[in-house]
Amino acid sequence: MERDREDSLDLGHLTEHEQEAILQVLLRDSELRRRDEGRVRSLQETEVNPVRLRTLSGSWFSEERSKRHRSAKPGADLVHSSIRRRKSKGRELPLADLFDGLGKEPPPGALCSLTPGIGGSMMSLFSSGEFGSVEVRGRLQFSLVYHTQREELLVSVCRCEDLATARKNRSDPYVKAYLLPDKSSHSKKKTKVKKNTQSPVYDQTLKYKVPVGELRGRTLNLSVWHAEALGRNIFLGEVEVLLASWDWACSQPQWHPLQPRVQLSPDDISSRGIIVFSVKFIPQGSEGGGLPLTGELHIWLREAQGLLSIKGGAVDSFVKSYILPDAGRQSGQKTRTVKHSISPAYNHTMVYDGFHTSDLREACAELTVWQRDGLKTRPLGGVRLSPGTGQSYGEDVVWMDSTKEERAVWDAMMENPHKWIDASLPIRTNILLQNN
Numbered sequence: 001m002e003r004d005r006e007d008s009l010d011l012g013h014l015t016e017h018e019q020e021a022i023l024q025v026l027l028r029d030s031e032l033r034r035r036d037e038g039r040v041r042s043l044q045e046t047e048v049n050p051v052r053l054r055t056l057s058g059s060w061f062s063e064e065r066s067k068r069h070r071s072a073k074p075g076a077d078l079v080h081s082s083i084r085r086r087k088s089k090g091r092e093l094p095l096a097d098l099f100d101g102l103g104k105e106p107p108p109g110a111l112c113s114l115t116p117g118i119g120g121s122m123m124s125l126f127s128s129g130e131f132g133s134v135e136v137r138g139r140l141q142f143s144l145v146y147h148t149q150r151e152e153l154l155v156s157v158c159r160c161e162d163l164a165t166a167r168k169n170r171s172d173p174y175v176k177a178y179l180l181p182d183k184s185s186h187s188k189k190k191t192k193v194k195k196n197t198q199s200p201v202y203d204q205t206l207k208y209k210v211p212v213g214e215l216r217g218r219t220l221n222l223s224v225w226h227a228e229a230l231g232r233n234i235f236l237g238e239v240e241v242l243l244a245s246w247d248w249a250c251s252q253p254q255w256h257p258l259q260p261r262v263q264l265s266p267d268d269i270s271s272r273g274i275i276v277f278s279v280k281f282i283p284q285g286s287e288g289g290g291l292p293l294t295g296e297l298h299i300w301l302r303e304a305q306g307l308l309s310i311k312g313g314a315v316d317s318f319v320k321s322y323i324l325p326d327a328g329r330q331s332g333q334k335t336r337t338v339k340h341s342i343s344p345a346y347n348h349t350m351v352y353d354g355f356h357t358s359d360l361r362e363a364c365a366e367l368t369v370w371q372r373d374g375l376k377t378r379p380l381g382g383v384r385l386s387p388g389t390g391q392s393y394g395e396d397v398v399w400m401d402s403t404k405e406e407r408a409v410w411d412a413m414m415e416n417p418h419k420w421i422d423a424s425l426p427i428r429t430n431i432l433l434q435n436n
Helices: 016-046 050-057 059-068 075-082 212-217 357-361 404-415
Strands: 139-147 152-161 173-180 201-209 219-226 234-242 254-257 271-282 295-305 315-324 338-341 345-355 364-373 376-385 421-428
Touching: 016 050, 050 059, 139 219, 139 234, 152 173, 152 219, 173 201, 212 271, 212 295, 271 364, 271 376, 271 404, 295 315, 295 364, 315 345, 338 345, 345 357, 357 404, 376 404, 376 421, 404 421
Parallel strands: none
Antiparallel strands: 139 152, 139 254, 152 201, 173 219, 219 234, 271 295, 271 421, 295 345, 315 338, 315 364, 364 376
16 A cells, blocks of 8 residues: 655745744654653653553553554654755756646636637726727737745836827826736836836836745736826736746746736636645555545645635635535535635645445535635635536436546546545636535
8 A cells, every 4th residue: 555645745835934933843842752752761660550551651542543544654754854955045946847837738717818718807807997098009028037036026027119199199108017816005016107108118127025836826917007197097008927827938028919908707707716635535444454444535625826806815715625415514624714815825634434435436525715704705616526427326416517627636536546636726616506
């Protein structure tokens, strides 16, 4: 039997500060263990009753735990050995080496005006201003560089060319940037205004502090505006870039045609971000000694990336999980609420027992992401992991509607018992929630 995560854990999503804090806790844990070993040695020298010694020393607990958890390496030691050494300050790691998929195909359902087939601007969900009063034309030159050591995105806005005129046959243009889905003032950055020109030169760099793990879920919006002194600024065009599909190997400035802002309705949104998780199935009796007594489904909810909330900006969120069919809804579990984050890390494992291997062909694991706003909660969307047959135990059910990507995760789990199957799936909005 393969022991999962035996040699190491992937803690690359943690910052050096977070890893250092965990290391301090583990060192304190090691010191407490050392003291407890001294206590046990003293008991062994003074206590003659073996039954009482077994109770006082806590050896009974270790014996019972070893029957259930057969990993040779304790969890604390596993985490300790997985803390990565600090990167050399003089070496900048290639972005493509830090996580798979960046600079390649965008996740399904992603929003980006540079992606064919997407008919709308993400910024249109949150924006205000005067649109449509001038015909958009011209282009914008900029470059993107990400520094892995500093976890800093540099947006170098170079120049515009052939902009439309706004008022009285003139334009006073500037460029405004947002790192969506954060549309807060923290995300908003602007260049200087250039007076009376249709081909302004800016040569300004806008900086964003953003962890590398969040880049996949972010969209950079660059819009050009005419600055109106006594009225609303006038929109001159925009470019939206899905950072998950950006070619990070290219750091030279590139020209991009400005696009009109096509209004996007909330009903048009097919995905509200990405959910990152791992699943595995442990068959009944497969660990020896008749354990586990029934099959177990493990769901490790790691994080979400680029959550697009109802109103935009950071969000308080949590994840619910259900195993369907469960008419009594007893299978419901949920993570803690992670506050004020667009890319929250949940790091929560749900364990479900009572499974036979054959049940996996009839069951569905439903994971839904929820937004908490005061005392109210609203669903953002979710995923369903199942065979996607539309039926469960011979009856038609609406929740057996897994997408191709969701079915692939479930199939891989069934075909690879004891092995964690890692997945990053779009949080789809067309899911018919069974557990409102």
